[in-house]
Amino acid sequence: MTDETKSIDRETYPHGETSYLGKSGFLSIFIHVQNQNPKRDNSSDSAKPEPTVPSPSRHLLFSFMDTYLEFCYTWCPILEREDILKDPGLESSSLLKQALALLGSQINPPLLKHETPAKYYENAKSLFYGNYERDPLCRITAVMLMYWWSAGPPNIVSMDSQFWWTGIAVKLAQEIGLHRDPSKDQVLRPGETAGLRRRIWWTLFARERLTSICQGRPCSINPSDCNVRPLTLEDFPAGKSRQGEIFIHWVRLCEIVGRVARHLNSRTDWQPVPGDISEDLVAWVNSLPQNMVPPFQPNAGAFDREVNQLFLPYLSVITLLYMKRLTQPLPKAYTAGILAASCVARIFEDFLARGTLRFLQGVAGWSIAIAILALLHARRVECLKEHAEQHLEILFTALKEMANHWHSSKMFVAGFESLTDSDSFMSTAKGRPDTHPPPTRAELDDCQLDYLVEWDGVSYLDYFPGASAHTSAMFNILLKYDPPNLFSDILVPNDVSMQYQDLFDGVWLEQSYDVEQMI
Template identity: 25%
Template sequence: MGSSKLTPSPSPAKGDAKKSRAKHACRECNIRRVRCDVTEKQPCSNCLAAGASCEILPSRRGRDSMQDASNLRNNAPQDSEDSQGQEVEESSPSPVPGTRFYGESSFLTLVPSDEEEISSRSYASRGNNANSHKQRFTFPLPATPQSTSQTTEGRTDLSPGTMRYLRNEGALTLPDLQSCLPALEAYFNWFHPSWPLLDRAQIARRLANATSFSSVDISRMLLQAMLFIGATYCDAATIRAMGFEDRYQAKTTFYTRTRMLFHADWEKDETVLIQSLFLMSFWRGAPTDVRDVRYWLGIAITLAESYGFHRSSRSMSKDSHTARMRRRIWWTVYVRERQAAASLGLPSRIRDEDCDIEPLSPSDWETDNSGPDSPFGSCLPEHVTYAIKMVEIAKLLGKIIDVHFVPGNASLSVTSSNTLRDLNISLEAWRESLPEHIKYSPEEGSDSVWTCLLHLAYNHLKILIHRNSFLRLESTTPGSQIVLKAACRISRIAEDMCTQGILRYGQMHLITSIFSALCIHTITIRRGTGLTRRLAEHRAETCLLCLKEVQKYWRINNNTLDLFLHHGHLSRRRESALKPPR
């Protein structure tokens, strides 16, 4: 991996030639299983380089625990073995393995401990004096054989039968590394900017100079999930190079392998598990498949909340890098959950009033560059703008869901009317806050997929806010006209994206936006006459063509869309048959 290893200091009594294991390690080095020089200085070199809190673990070698607590410098923590030579700056942004989050309602928040005092002192030393006495919300769980049996190849405590099953089914199989690199490159070029839940620089460092996946310190489950997404965006030649006949076979294979590893309880790293589950939520199986987007997202949300990802970093006492990654992961899940709820007409699973995590800021992308020689690219200003603005519009989307989809809400009431007016004002303010280079020009179009996606989301929310006015046959009302204009803009943006060849790089909410516009155009066809109807037919046809193009990359299992495609074809045949002969 090209990372230098720290050389352990020789024993003061005698120079032992065997130095493969460090005698003492701080918490962070022990988690990452790298060598630690905390016995020589504190903070250790690894924690000092990463800006992390260097906490010494209690002794597990039979020494008196009270004596160890009073003399931290002479503690003997757990052994740490450097199996991969990874420096701590590449550490996973997860909370301490074996910890759990407890909210304000738990009595555990009132229980002091030595760990609490150590954490408070470390946190205060980083300049957060105002929060040094805050109640802790995460507590370590007792170590078990299961919690310490994770290796770079996965779980070592699984039964022989389970391991045999996983190997026979190919769950542990990966294509040749070199053939997969274009798929991973496509992942970071087209998926990662929208959903920045991975540490791009960390992945790039761990893949640098690697000759095979067996020498890469990346979770096997996460790699399968990343390749599942990468197979959506890479070209056909890469699909064949990885050994698959077509894109659907590749995506199905990678998804199935990831799912089997999840059900085998393969992955124990909390953050990696959330990341993998999130990626699995982009699977589109049969319409009757219960393991759909909401299934995988539901598990990811449950785990994220169990580990306190929705809470302020001030409460969680995390170092700056970990806090940045936790924010990116949480808001990524948040945006996806809001979009899924709106597209399916179902209630949101995340309540804003339960969350006090800080909003995203440009500083959260400070380390999201993989270097000039890496094929995985770097973070661009428009990537940051897109992610931050999508969080803002997702919050508005959640309020719209509450207005339209919560049972018992009276959409015709004065309160709801005022709410819709306020939502419309907020949405317009959101659009005005966009940087000039992000604002979409219908005359010139845009060659940026991120600009197009932002404005597709904006116009989709316009339709959702005013759709009841349109559906009540009030074609002359301002709300109805807003819906028509928004649907026309969506058709135009989709057409521009298709013309420029960037439609395939759009995200899942692109499908929802285009489908909503298709529904509006179809209703207009039924209602309109003359030129109005012909224009609506043309726009509906554009939406259908774009959705058919997207189906090549994202399988759309939508029975309603199938009806549109089927009856649209019959309608064209019928019109052709009715035309008089020349």
């Protein structure tokens, strides 16, 4: 390394944090030499003075931490309450404070005076790009907390999107070697544990897989480059076994979701989905413990916010796999897709009944939109029409509520409203009681229920273990139908989720995406 190179390295990276270097380029043999260079003494570095950024009060900071622990920890288990007083941690990190304030004010805004989420975001972004945060774990944690905020829609190139920040977090994690389990003699950073490393890594892995299926974009995490073992409850702090158990199953589901996305994105024409994917989905739902009762089982019991969220990507993937693009503007949905969409409506009915959707991640709006597409087709079938419209009313209400906080949901609302005359498109059977007797077999035949599919050895009912005619009116109708023939030609296109993006093109670009309007 020349003196010139040393000077550039010192000026650009004044904090001297050692990065991860693999074996392929032999750069790892120079790490020891560089770290022993006396000219690299960090004590002589004069770091740039951090800009003055108003810090949330102690009361607000604890409130924001409570919001994170209540609504976000299960899906992003990277901070603990005691981290507020730790150094390095919230106590010493302006960046982390701003990121936590962004999350807290977005999900559960306090009644005390505070900045807007947009202001907290701008503060955090300025601190991040100014390279004022010395601790790499604090940098990664702060960026990951920004996931509950998006300054623009996904169809516009942006350095403020969830896709962008997730990619940044992945690169930061790879740079310090979080994609590899620590060796026995590896010295961990202050506040770093093997369990925390794994929780950070698998959170990023799951997020990237969801982004891939939603937006049709490739993943940057290649499992063959990683040796991080699967999570166990031992990787979670004491008292977090419930959240840990849900998160472990969440990561397993997202791994399947990622394989679905990769398969679909690799196809150039309409081809069947491999049977192992559907079998893995069925195996996943059957592997869940008894305390994670699926929302489609009649005995689902008390409302469980985390379990309902756990099932959203599962149901959305099934809906995607059982929809087929036609020459008409809207796709055709098959039985499994319609049933999954009706379950999504049931979940959001539970959410809406409890008053707010602000705690949901932005991807929930995509789940709503996919369910709406399936139910719009179900509405064309006479004996399903009334129940489909009831589900659509719930989902449109939820989507509009999500649109108050998420640009992507705002785009979906505008896109749906532009497809059809709003009066007929949004019409529902409001206030009309269900007084119809159960349909007869002849009436079911007249419904033209030609959707039932047994596909690659997996029956559509296998996706819904424990479901029965008592699950919902939609299940009651479709489960009573014994199809005269079974279809085996369910085909899925390349980029199955984003194939429907053109349904909304144009109107998306016409919308105002002023950040302050979304507060």
